[in-house]
Amino acid sequence: MSTESNNSAADRLPPRERREALAFLLPVALFLGGLVLVPVLGTLLDSLHRDVTFLPRSFIGLENYRALSADPAFWASVRFTLVFVLVSVPLQVVLGLLIALVLNEGFAGRALLRACVLIPWAVPAAVSGRVFELIYNYSYGAANWLIQLVHPGAGPVNWLGTELGALAAVVVADTYKTTPFAALLLLAGLSAIPEDLYGQARIDRATFLQRFFRITLPLLKPVLVVTLIFRTIDALRVFDVIFVLTGGGPGGATSALSIYGFRYYAAGDFGYASAVSVILFFISLTLVVGYASLGGFGREAR
Amino acid sequence: MSEERVQRILLYCGVTGAVLFCLAPFGYMVLTGLSLRPDFLRPEIPLTLTALNFGTVLTDPSLHFLAYLRNSLVVSAVSATVAVLVASLAAYALTRLEAPGKLLILFFILGVSLFPQVSLVSWLYKFMATLGWINTLQALVLPYVAWTLPLAVWILYSYFTQIPRDLDRAALVDGCTRLQVLFRVVLPVAAPGVFSTFLLAFIFAFNEFLFALMLTADYTARTVPVGIALFEGRHGELPWGEIMAAATVATLPVVLLTLVYQRRIVQGLTRGAVKG
Amino acid sequence: MHLTIHNCSKRFRTLRGTVEALREVSLEIGDGEFFVLLGPSGCGKSTLLNLVAGLERPSSGEIRFGETVVAAPARRIFVSPRQRNVAMVFQSYALYPHLDVFGNIAFPLKVAGEKEGAVRDAVAEAAGRLGLGDLLGRRPGELSGGQRQRVAIARALVRRPSVFLLDEPLSNLDAQLRAGTRTELKALQQELGITTLYVTHDQTEAMTLGHRIALLEEGEIVQVGAPQELYDAPATPFAATFIGSPPMNLLQGLIIEREVLLPGGFLVNVPVEKRDMEGLKGEVLVGIRPEHLVVVQEKEGAVPGTVRMVEPLGREFLLQIASGIGDLQALVEKNPPQRGENVNLYIDPRRVHFFFLQA
Numbered sequence: 001m002s003t004e005s006n007n008s009a010a011d012r013l014p015p016r017e018r019r020e021a022l023a024f025l026l027p028v029a030l031f032l033g034g035l036v037l038v039p040v041l042g043t044l045l046d047s048l049h050r051d052v053t054f055l056p057r058s059f060i061g062l063e064n065y066r067a068l069s070a071d072p073a074f075w076a077s078v079r080f081t082l083v084f085v086l087v088s089v090p091l092q093v094v095l096g097l098l099i100a101l102v103l104n105e106g107f108a109g110r111a112l113l114r115a116c117v118l119i120p121w122a123v124p125a126a127v128s129g130r131v132f133e134l135i136y137n138y139s140y141g142a143a144n145w146l147i148q149l150v151h152p153g154a155g156p157v158n159w160l161g162t163e164l165g166a167l168a169a170v171v172v173a174d175t176y177k178t179t180p181f182a183a184l185l186l187l188a189g190l191s192a193i194p195e196d197l198y199g200q201a202r203i204d205r206a207t208f209l210q211r212f213f214r215i216t217l218p219l220l221k222p223v224l225v226v227t228l229i230f231r232t233i234d235a236l237r238v239f240d241v242i243f244v245l246t247g248g249g250p251g252g253a254t255s256a257l258s259i260y261g262f263r264y265y266a267a268g269d270f271g272y273a274s275a276v277s278v279i280l281f282f283i284s285l286t287l288v289v290g291y292a293s294l295g296g297f298g299r300e301a302r
Numbered sequence: 303m304s305e306e307r308v309q310r311i312l313l314y315c316g317v318t319g320a321v322l323f324c325l326a327p328f329g330y331m332v333l334t335g336l337s338l339r340p341d342f343l344r345p346e347i348p349l350t351l352t353a354l355n356f357g358t359v360l361t362d363p364s365l366h367f368l369a370y371l372r373n374s375l376v377v378s379a380v381s382a383t384v385a386v387l388v389a390s391l392a393a394y395a396l397t398r399l400e401a402p403g404k405l406l407i408l409f410f411i412l413g414v415s416l417f418p419q420v421s422l423v424s425w426l427y428k429f430m431a432t433l434g435w436i437n438t439l440q441a442l443v444l445p446y447v448a449w450t451l452p453l454a455v456w457i458l459y460s461y462f463t464q465i466p467r468d469l470d471r472a473a474l475v476d477g478c479t480r481l482q483v484l485f486r487v488v489l490p491v492a493a494p495g496v497f498s499t500f501l502l503a504f505i506f507a508f509n510e511f512l513f514a515l516m517l518t519a520d521y522t523a524r525t526v527p528v529g530i531a532l533f534e535g536r537h538g539e540l541p542w543g544e545i546m547a548a549a550t551v552a553t554l555p556v557v558l559l560t561l562v563y564q565r566r567i568v569q570g571l572t573r574g575a576v577k578g
Numbered sequence: 579m580h581l582t583i584h585n586c587s588k589r590f591r592t593l594r595g596t597v598e599a600l601r602e603v604s605l606e607i608g609d610g611e612f613f614v615l616l617g618p619s620g621c622g623k624s625t626l627l628n629l630v631a632g633l634e635r636p637s638s639g640e641i642r643f644g645e646t647v648v649a650a651p652a653r654r655i656f657v658s659p660r661q662r663n664v665a666m667v668f669q670s671y672a673l674y675p676h677l678d679v680f681g682n683i684a685f686p687l688k689v690a691g692e693k694e695g696a697v698r699d700a701v702a703e704a705a706g707r708l709g710l711g712d713l714l715g716r717r718p719g720e721l722s723g724g725q726r727q728r729v730a731i732a733r734a735l736v737r738r739p740s741v742f743l744l745d746e747p748l749s750n751l752d753a754q755l756r757a758g759t760r761t762e763l764k765a766l767q768q769e770l771g772i773t774t775l776y777v778t779h780d781q782t783e784a785m786t787l788g789h790r791i792a793l794l795e796e797g798e799i800v801q802v803g804a805p806q807e808l809y810d811a812p813a814t815p816f817a818a819t820f821i822g823s824p825p826m827n828l829l830q831g832l833i834i835e836r837e838v839l840l841p842g843g844f845l846v847n848v849p850v851e852k853r854d855m856e857g858l859k860g861e862v863l864v865g866i867r868p869e870h871l872v873v874v875q876e877k878e879g880a881v882p883g884t885v886r887m888v889e890p891l892g893r894e895f896l897l898q899i900a901s902g903i904g905d906l907q908a909l910v911e912k913n914p915p916q917r918g919e920n921v922n923l924y925i926d927p928r929r930v931h932f933f934f935l936q937a
Contacts, residue, residue, distance in 0.1 A: 016656075017399065020480055024395035025407065027388040028451060032414050035448035039425030040417050046424065095323075102316035113317060115564040116324045122560040123328070124509035126527035127549045131331045134542050140341030142330050176327060181571070188572035208305055237418035240511040244531045258420045262512075270424050277421035284416055471633050472672035475743075476686040476733070477660040486689070490676040 040281075046274035053268030064275035073252055074276070077260040080167075081283075084256060085235045088171045088178075092231055093224070095175065096182025101216075103183065104190040121180035129244030132173040136160050136245075163253040166246050170254050173241050178234065182227050189223025190216070229291045236284050257283075328553075335550045340542030355547035366521035367548050370529035373518075374508055375555065377439050377525060381446035382503035386496060388447065389454035390462075394484045396455075397462040398470060408459065415452045423516045430517055437519040445513050450503040457502070460573045461495030462488060498570030501563055505556050526552040579644050579740040579773045581607040581630070586639030588625050588797075599625040601797045602639070607790075610771040612764070614788030616778060618820070622797040623777045624745055630775060631666050631743050632659035643740065660689075662741070665734035669746040671726045673718035679705070679729050680714040686737045704736040707766075724755045731763075735770070742767070742774040748783060760786060781821045785809070793817050815933045818865045824896060826931070827871070827906045831864040838864060838932075842902035844881055847927045858932060865931035868896065871908035872924045873915065880922035885915050899923065 050060045068074045103114055120128065135142045136159035144156040159165040193216065201211045217224075239258040242248060248255035248263070255263075261276035334340050338350040359367050392411075396404045426445050427436070435441040465488055473483045489496055511527045518524040530552055533545050560567060588600040600622045607613045615623040628634040629641060632648065635656055641649040648657040665686070673682050683704055687697045705711050708728040718726055727747065734742060747763075748756045764787055767774050778784055784791045785805040793800045793808065793816075801813040812818035812826070819825040832839040836853060838846050852858065874880050883901030895914040899906045901923060908923065915921050 021395045021399035024391045024399060024480075028392040028411065028455065031388060031444075031448040031451055032411065035426065035429075035445050036414050036417060036422060039422040039429075042425040042428075043421045098316060099320050102313060102320055105313050107313065107317070109317075111564070113320060114568065115561050116321055118560045118564050118567060119328055119557055120324050122505055122509075122556040123553045124511065124527040124530075124556070126509075126511045126531040127553055128327065130530055130533075130545060130549055131327050134334060134340065134546065135327065135330065137340075137542075140344050140347075142326075142343060145343040176323070180324070184568055184571055187568075208309055233416060237420065239420065240527070240531075243511070243515075258418060258512075261420050262423075265420075265424055265516075274421070274424060277418060280418045281416070281421055284418065288416065466670060466672065468668045468670045468672035469674065471628075471631075472666065472668060472674075472733075473685075473689075474633060474659045475631055475664055475666040477689040477737075479660065482689060486685075487674060491674070493676065 043274040043277050046270050047278045049271045051269075051271035051274070053270075060271070064272050065279075067272065068275055068279070073255070074260065076252060077255045077257050078279075078283075080254060081236060081238075081257045081280075083167070084171065084174075084238065084254075085232060087167075088174050089228065089231045089235050091171065092175050092179045092182050092235075093186075093227055095179045096227070097186050097224075099179065099183035100186035100190055103187050117180045117183055119180075120176050121178070121184075123177070125177050125240035126244050128177050129173060129241045132169065132176070132241075133160070133245050136165075136169050160246055161250055163250065166250055166254045170238075170242055170245055173245055174235070174238060177241060178231065182231055185227045185230070186220065186223060189220050189227075192223075193219045225291060225294065229288055232287050232291065233284055236287070237280060331546050331553075332550050334542055335547035337543060340546070355541075355543040356551070358544050359548045359551060365533075365544075365548075366524075367529065367551070369521040370524055370526045371552065373439060373521075373523055374526040374552075377442045377446065378504045378507040380439075381443045381450065381507045382500050384443065385447045385450045385454045385503045386458075386500050389451055389458050389499065390484065390489060390496065392451075392455050393458035393462045394480075394488060396459055398467075398483075398488075399480070408455075411452050411455050419449075419512045423512060426513065427516055436517060437523045439523050441517045442507075442510075442514055442523065442525065445517070446507040446510060449510070449513070450506045453506070454499050454503055457499045457570050457573050458492070458495060461492045461499075465491050494566065495570070495573070497563075498566045498573070501559060501567055502570045505559065505567075508556055580609045581605075581613075581741060581773055581775070582640075582642040583607075583626070583630070584640040584642070586626070586629060586636045586641065588622070588629060588634060589637045599797055600629070600636075603794075603797075603799055604639075605792055605799070605802065607773060607775065610773055612767050612774045612776065612787060612789045614776045614778060614784040614791045615794060616781060616784040616788075616791050616820070617794035618779055620796075621794040623779075623794050626794070627666075627743050627745055627775060627777045630741065631664050632657060632662050663737070663739050664741045664743055665737060665739035666743040666745065667727075667730045667734050667747045669749055671718075671730040671750070673726055673729055673733075675718050677717075678714065679710060679716050679718075679721070682718065682729055683710075683714075683732045683736050685733060690737070700736050701732075704732040707735070708732045723751055724759065727751060727759065731766075735766075735772075739772065742772045744774065744776045746778055747776075749778070749780070756783075763787065781823065785821070793820065795820075812865070812931065815863050815865065818931060818933065822867060824868050824907050824909070826865045826867050827904075828933075829864045829866075829904055831862050831932075833859045833862055838862065838930075840864065840881075840903045842881075842904075844903055846925055846930060848932075849927045849930070852932065855932065858934075861935050863933040863935060865933060866906075866925055866929060868907040869909045870926055870929035871906060872926065873897075873908065873910055873921050874924045875922070877922050880924045883921055883923055885917055885919050885921060888914050888917055890914075897921075 047064055048059060048061060050058050050063070099117060103110060103117070138144065138156055138158055138161070143159060147154050147157060157165055159169045197215050198211060201215055206214060237258050238256050239262070242254055242256055242259055246254045248259040257276060257280045261273045261280065264273035264276065335355050336351050336353070338352045338354065339347055341347050342349040359365060396408060422445070430436050430441040469487055469491065470483050473487045478486060509527060511531070514525045514528045518528065530545065530548055533548060534540070583603060583605040586600060586603045587598065590597045590599055603626060615626055617623045625634060629636050629649065636649050636651055638651055640647060643662065647653070647655050648662055649655060674685060677685065680701055683701045684697050687700055702711070705714060708731060710725070710728055710732055713721065713725060718729065721729065727750070730747070748759055751759060760783060776787060788805055790802060790804055791808055792802045795816050801808055801817050808817060808821050812821060815828055819828065829840055833848070836848050838848055840846060848858070881901050881903055883899040883906065885897055886900050887898040889896040889898070894909050894911045897908045897910060897914065899908055899921065906923065
């Protein structure tokens with residue numbers, strides 16, 4: 001028995017310690033494996049099967065995907081989802097940034113405002129969806145009341161009954177719910193920018209706007225990218241608000257992919273619905289990877 | 303006008319705007335709940351305040367509202383507790399035990415949250431149906447724990463890394479097992495972070511909708527968000543007053559938690575997200 | 579408790595490859611001995627302490643507490659820290675911030691499952707011994723550095739450990755407190771008679787505290803011995819310069835017959851007792867402590883030099899001298915020469931140390 005081989009054996013993580021580490025990680029592995037990974041893989045498998053309630057299950061390869069690509073309602077759903085993301089995420093990030101900028105200033109009642117900002121985030125989306133349903137009520141909702149207040153001649157808008165109205169309604173309701181989260185992330189980013197930099201910039205006579213565009217924005221970029229990623233992932237799979245507010249209507253005009261897929265689950269066509277889920281996942285993945293390379297996160301992680 | 307002044311004015315506009323934006327829908331909800339008629343904004347309708355809607359929601363047994371609320375509170379509290387426990391074990395292993403490939407594990411845990419919820423529901427349904435657990439509270443607790451774990455692990459990971467390693471070493475020398483180090487030293491020292499994590503997990507579970515929609519059938523397990531989303535009138539016309547009263551009561555627990563512990567929540571949220 | 583460290587090595591795997599923190603270290607530490615591990619940062623002294631504590635595992639070798647083997651990787655033996663009955667004081671004190679002083683001191687006992695009453699008595703005793711009786715209700719955050727340090731020591735002693743380990747316990751204290759605590763620590767150890775292993779980079783601490791000192795450099799033991807031995811007969815140039823303050827002067831020399839030739843052509847006799855030293859030939863390093871350089875009047879046989887700087891140290895003066903044999907430091911007790919003054923330095927051959935140059 002040579003000392004060399006002995007030594008290298010001892011240098012490796014001792015088995016007992018490794019077992020200990022694994023034991024500590026076991027519960028997480030069980031939960032995530034059993035309740036996330038297995039269902040996801042199962043869904044992937046399902047998407048390759050004809051899996052409809054009361055019918056025998058059979059492998060059909062990519063048939064579900066072919067059927068999807070032939071369904072105009074699916075393409076409408078993809079289009080709506082992307083439009084929804086493209087409209088709501090920038091809106092939320094810009095609004096969130098404004099709120100964060102306000103919260104980052106020192107003024108009396110700042111803590112109170114921060115608490116107020118948290119409220120929309122804390123209220124369940126299903127509940128705030130219901131509130132917005134009332135707000136958009138054609139005959140006595142707050143939205144139309146506000147329009148008439150500002151512009152007495154204007155007729156009431158049929159928010160939830162028209163395509164454009166429903167899109168606007170859904171975007172506003174989602175923005176209400178999720179802007180606080182964006183604001184808080186950005187606030188954390190803002191407060192990490194050293195105060196000295198602003199002092200120096202003032203001495204250099206940079207104006208308010210110059211300070212914002214030359215210091216704040218560049219230094220905030222990593223956090224901005226993180227916020228965009230988080231918001232995009234979330235917006236892609238938007239469900240609660242739309243389900244409550246429009247149910248995907250009118251006529252499928254606000255049928256985001258989650259809603260579209262869910263309808264088929266509810267109808268018992270598991271294979272087809274699974275194919276929708278898989279596509280939704282890959283769209284998320286693509287966008288996140290795109291953002292990450294945009295923000296240069298791959299480099300930092302290494 | 304000086305730049306300072308412009309900035310000051312902008313700031314106050316911003317504050318007003320933010321407050322209006324955040325509170326107006328909330329206020330509208332409360333007001334409608336308190337109003338005798340939901341269409342009080344019409345010029346010809348007077349605003350009459352009443353506790354009638356709240357009374358109905360809280361006492362009418364056919365609405366099952368209190369059952370929903372109880373289900374929500376139980377499910378959220380249990381799943382948040384379990385999530386914090388499981389996550390602290392993992393965060394401890396990842397920060398202290400030199401687990402093999404720990405960065406990979408960490409990113410895997412984060413990557414899990416990429417999966418859309420809708421891609422889980424069919425198999426979760428199959429699981430719970432096989433176990434005969436559809437429409438039970440445990441059918442919600444288990445997926446909620448799994449769903450909040452990534453966030454919980456990340457937040458606790460960031461708190462645990464800040465605890466000096468010497469404390470662990472002292473505890474080991476003082477006779478603790480690894481598990482004792484976690485429960486007697488690391489968790490108490492990280493108590494603020496643990497509490498933040500619990501609050502976030504609680505709120506996430508309380509607000510969850512899709513799983514609850516799929517896995518519950520009636521008041522024995524249905525939670526508040528689903529209950530309110532599916533709240534229909536008995537006579538055709540939507541009873542907006544009652545819905546908004548229910549919504550007000552339903553949001554009360556989370557809103558109170560948020561107002562009281564806003565600092566903790568903000569800390570937890572931003573830790574979990576920006577740290578990475 | 580007698581402590582044996584036999585041929586212990588410790589390697590760490592890092593991203594850049596394997597780092598050898600300790601190489602084949604062997605030590606015998608007697609029962610009740612106050613043993614100091616001395617060396618610069620990164621020399622492996624803390625790693626050695628961690629091996630004894632059980633916080634790290636040796637890569638090879640064996641550690642014994644008395645007759646009990648506590649670590650022997652070749653035989654797959656490893657006793658965890660909690661089963662070793664060791665106590666440790668950390669440089670950062672590592673007090674539990676969520677517990678008050680009582681809770682901190684009681685912690686090891688409570689973990690061991692001792693009865694409430696016994697815990698209270700033991701804590702009261704340990705706290706009394708360290709003068710912490712009035713502070714039991716305070717949190718670590720409300721204590722001064724010196725008080726925290728005492729709490730850490732009390733926590734270590736409360737359990738009557740078989741081995742007492744201290745890792746740079748004084749280095750976070752200010753100078754005045756450090757000297758006082760040093761004395762107390764020594765008295766405490768003598769009174770309790772617990773085998774003590776003390777890590778420090780401070781040679782004064784090592785000299786004043788230790789029955790014996792092991793000097794480490796880059797993972798290897800350079801020399802083991804009583805403080806005076808290390809001072810009087812340093813084994814290597816490193817030992818010579820690390821122990822003693824200001825450090826020993828080192829000069830290049832060449833042995834010619836019975837004399838050593840120093841730079842500038844000066845010759846010094848090799849003392850009789852060192853003439854038979856094996857291998858004393860050719861190029862050597864010649865060491866002379868600053869306190870052994872004497873400023874003399876007569877030029878005969880002395881080294882001329884110019885005083886560059888005079889630093890008063892209170893009791894004595896440190897002279898920086900540019901001399902015919904190189905730059906030297908010398909200590910004089912009184913009547914220091916002025917800056918710029920020419921002086922003659924006498925080198926006492928009996929006080930000269932010789933070190934062989936490595937091939």
